[in-house]
Amino acid sequence: MELLTRLLEQARTFDERRLLVLSGSPARTRDSALEALESIDVPVGETTYVGPAMGFQCESLGYNEATRLLGTTRTVVVVDCHARCEPNLLGKLVGTVDGGGLFVLLTPPLSTWPERRDEFDETLAIPPFDRSDVTGRFREWLIKTLRQHRGVALVDVDSGRVDRDGLVDPQLQAAERSQSDQPRSVPPEHAFPTAAYGRCLTDDQVETLSAFESLRAPDSAVVVEANRGRGKSSVAGLAAGSLALDGQDVLVTAPRYRNCQPLFERARELLDARDARDSGPGHESPRCLETRDGSVQYLDPVEVGSLRDTTDCPDCLLVDEAAALPVRLLSKTLDVRRVGYTTTTHGYEGTGRGFTVRFRDQLEASSHDVVEQRMTTPIRYAPGDPVELWSFRALALGASPPVEEVVVDATPESVEYRVVSSDELLADESLLRDVFGLLVLAHYRTEPNDLARLLDAPNVSVHGLFQNGHPVSVALLAREGGLSTEVRRSMYEGSRVRGNLIPDVLTSQLRDEQAGETAGLRVMRLATHSAVRSRGLGSALLTTLFETYTESDWFGVGYGATPDLLRFWRTSGFETVHLSTTQNQRSGEHSAIMLRPTSVAGTALLDRHRTWFLQRLPDMLADALRAVDPDVVREACRSVSQTTATTSTQEFDLTEWEWRHAAAVAAGPGIFEMAPRPIRTLTMYALLDESGPELSPTQERLLVMRVLQLRPREEVASELGYHSASTCMRELGTVVGTLLDAYGPELVERERERFRN
Numbered sequence: 001m002e003l004l005t006r007l008l009e010q011a012r013t014f015d016e017r018r019l020l021v022l023s024g025s026p027a028r029t030r031d032s033a034l035e036a037l038e039s040i041d042v043p044v045g046e047t048t049y050v051g052p053a054m055g056f057q058c059e060s061l062g063y064n065e066a067t068r069l070l071g072t073t074r075t076v077v078v079v080d081c082h083a084r085c086e087p088n089l090l091g092k093l094v095g096t097v098d099g100g101g102l103f104v105l106l107t108p109p110l111s112t113w114p115e116r117r118d119e120f121d122e123t124l125a126i127p128p129f130d131r132s133d134v135t136g137r138f139r140e141w142l143i144k145t146l147r148q149h150r151g152v153a154l155v156d157v158d159s160g161r162v163d164r165d166g167l168v169d170p171q172l173q174a175a176e177r178s179q180s181d182q183p184r185s186v187p188p189e190h191a192f193p194t195a196a197y198g199r200c201l202t203d204d205q206v207e208t209l210s211a212f213e214s215l216r217a218p219d220s221a222v223v224v225e226a227n228r229g230r231g232k233s234s235v236a237g238l239a240a241g242s243l244a245l246d247g248q249d250v251l252v253t254a255p256r257y258r259n260c261q262p263l264f265e266r267a268r269e270l271l272d273a274r275d276a277r278d279s280g281p282g283h284e285s286p287r288c289l290e291t292r293d294g295s296v297q298y299l300d301p302v303e304v305g306s307l308r309d310t311t312d313c314p315d316c317l318l319v320d321e322a323a324a325l326p327v328r329l330l331s332k333t334l335d336v337r338r339v340g341y342t343t344t345t346h347g348y349e350g351t352g353r354g355f356t357v358r359f360r361d362q363l364e365a366s367s368h369d370v371v372e373q374r375m376t377t378p379i380r381y382a383p384g385d386p387v388e389l390w391s392f393r394a395l396a397l398g399a400s401p402p403v404e405e406v407v408v409d410a411t412p413e414s415v416e417y418r419v420v421s422s423d424e425l426l427a428d429e430s431l432l433r434d435v436f437g438l439l440v441l442a443h444y445r446t447e448p449n450d451l452a453r454l455l456d457a458p459n460v461s462v463h464g465l466f467q468n469g470h471p472v473s474v475a476l477l478a479r480e481g482g483l484s485t486e487v488r489r490s491m492y493e494g495s496r497v498r499g500n501l502i503p504d505v506l507t508s509q510l511r512d513e514q515a516g517e518t519a520g521l522r523v524m525r526l527a528t529h530s531a532v533r534s535r536g537l538g539s540a541l542l543t544t545l546f547e548t549y550t551e552s553d554w555f556g557v558g559y560g561a562t563p564d565l566l567r568f569w570r571t572s573g574f575e576t577v578h579l580s581t582t583q584n585q586r587s588g589e590h591s592a593i594m595l596r597p598t599s600v601a602g603t604a605l606l607d608r609h610r611t612w613f614l615q616r617l618p619d620m621l622a623d624a625l626r627a628v629d630p631d632v633v634r635e636a637c638r639s640v641s642q643t644t645a646t647t648s649t650q651e652f653d654l655t656e657w658e659w660r661h662a663a664a665v666a667a668g669p670g671i672f673e674m675a676p677r678p679i680r681t682l683t684m685y686a687l688l689d690e691s692g693p694e695l696s697p698t699q700e701r702l703l704v705m706r707v708l709q710l711r712p713r714e715e716v717a718s719e720l721g722y723h724s725a726s727t728c729m730r731e732l733g734t735v736v737g738t739l740l741d742a743y744g745p746e747l748v749e750r751e752r753e754r755f756r757n
Helices: 002-013 026-039 063-069 087-094 119-124 137-148 170-180 194-198 203-216 232-245 257-272 301-308 327-335 352-365 386-394 422-427 429-442 448-456 485-492 501-509 537-548 563-571 600-621 630-638 642-649 656-667 676-688 697-708 713-720 725-743 746-756
Strands: 018-023 047-050 059-061 074-080 097-107 152-156 161-165 220-226 249-253 288-290 295-298 316-319 338-344 369-375 416-420 460-467 470-481 519-528 554-560 575-583 590-597
Touching: 002 018, 002 026, 002 097, 002 152, 002 161, 018 026, 018 386, 026 074, 026 097, 047 063, 059 063, 063 087, 074 087, 087 097, 087 386, 087 448, 119 448, 137 152, 137 386, 137 422, 137 448, 152 386, 194 203, 194 232, 203 220, 203 232, 203 338, 203 369, 220 232, 220 352, 232 249, 232 257, 232 288, 232 295, 232 316, 232 338, 249 257, 249 301, 257 288, 257 295, 301 327, 316 327, 327 338, 327 352, 338 352, 416 537, 422 429, 422 448, 429 448, 429 470, 429 519, 448 460, 460 537, 470 501, 470 537, 485 501, 501 519, 501 554, 501 575, 501 590, 519 537, 554 563, 554 600, 563 575, 563 590, 563 630, 575 600, 575 630, 590 600, 590 630, 600 630, 600 676, 600 697, 630 676, 630 697, 656 676, 656 725, 656 746, 676 697, 676 725, 697 713, 697 725, 713 725, 725 746
Parallel strands: 018 097, 018 152, 047 059, 047 074, 074 097, 220 338, 220 369, 249 295, 249 316, 316 338, 519 554
Antiparallel strands: 152 161, 288 295, 416 460, 460 470, 470 519, 554 590, 575 590
8 A cells, every 4th residue: 555655646746657567366456456446545536447346436347348438537447357358458448547647457466367368368269269279478478568667566465565666766757757848838820719729738739739720721631640648639629610610611530439529529618618509419429510600520431432522522621540540531531622630650549650651642642732740748647658658568559660771672582481470479579569560551450459369369370571580571361260060050040250250251141051161361461561562572472371371271361342452362363252232330341352262172162152252243233232432343353263254154144135135225226224134244244254345444334333233324424524424325335335246146236237227
């Protein structure tokens, strides 16, 4: 209790946080935590316990309820790690502790914790593996960081021993604090209301709000980058409110509405002072704020694509937590003339490096004048906070790829292939940071849980190409399939089986009970260093994997389908067997599943699912896939083997009347809508036939949108840039004529000759 008092005193003195680990048996650590909470002068309303135990007088939340704390602050947060030690949970909760507060972990004895298994380990035990196959390396890494970082106290409650007191040298702390203190100042000339600047808490926020003033001009963009806890969303909210008061309609999008709640709260604070009204569903959670002339309204990210129509475009779009959105969706935001982005450089929701590396080039090439702003000063605690430094290292939030200079000369001929074991990653922190940093760039949302998966999951392996010991291209493979008859039967009847993404979809959705019998390797991530992209390194790594792992039945991949990605995986020998009927809520993309067989059984699996895919695709395109990007459809069709396409459609099942109808559509008097089937049949065949007639990309898009997806002719004409719907349909007749030239029987030519005369 004396140590606890000193920790809190020091935290309050320096506006920092401290971390207290109470290790031992579940009962004793919980009793110690209860005793500690009763002994300190922290109000019960400022304390939260997260875990399964009962008896805590403060707010108590289950593990699955912890997200309720996001956007709030507490003085003390106690996380019970006995039943569940989940990296994502730690990442979310550590950020809710305010300066002068305490983050408390209840753990098993540190000497035996890595050997224990808990609820989170269960999620890593992917069938056919079980929980005993999960390693404890992530907890070894976690313990290592706890023993090394300042501001972390370790107490063994079973023995009553204090292993580390977590106290920091006051003189050193005072020196650091004096260097970081900066007075706030309001710009002498500013366009936003003085009241907005008055709500800023740091100079960082003042400067960022001033940068947002550039959004008053057309063709402008603002990019704000910061680590968590710097108040970037709050400043964006003040900017949104200021723009609304200036008469602008502001749309706000984020991965989820809860991500941008702080933004709306700050906007409402400013607008309430100016007689704005809240037209949201509830005063506690507004999704639309209105002034007499302007508004601030939430927009689901999936709807961002609809902003292309300039008549419906808002005056301004603010993208909160942009790093957690995929690049394809971010690209659509550039259709708005005024757009602002806030992005987390390091965070559990996603990483700003993906945003920086993959999207910034598009932004710079756009017509927008870009203003950049970097925020460094924390809001809720002092700079250099020990607990923040610990969490960044422990959860790899600060992981980054190797510096460009050490990999810039890499080529497929100069690199060395390596399988990287979990033991190697644990023993070499530099290697761990390099590898995980590359994986962060491979996906718009790489989480702390992925670090544990990398170190502990029995079905996951890490493979890479290395230049002088540094990774330049990394692949994460997951073993799937090889399931028992009982598990496969359960999947077929509707049960979900963790971690077997491809067997699960092929079995439960596509009704193939034998799919899970084969064993394959799914490429979970494939990442190449940004300095050496487009040199064939990713393809070279895949080729090595194909040559090395011949004992599996197939390689597979599942991802949000884009034309570029479909093209890449097609050139690597993969074929599409599935397009999901629904869009991902965050990316707005339809998922694709592709396979590359490596055995007789794998070939049989691909053969039947390829055939089924071709059989059902036309009907899906006219219904669930009606709005999918036509270029996705084109590339998905191209990825289907030509041999299979030919054998499955070489006999055109068309009557003489249908051939004559197609000829009439090509010649002029025929109306496509009277009998779409023959044109649809020809279209599918042409898209699958690599040696078929020469069609331009626009002509292929026309066939996909009007013939296969049955979109209205007016919509197709507008999307593809035709002057009118009638012009669009005349072009369709021309394209149908090209298809008939390639595939039509003799009677078609005789029929067309009649119209020529």
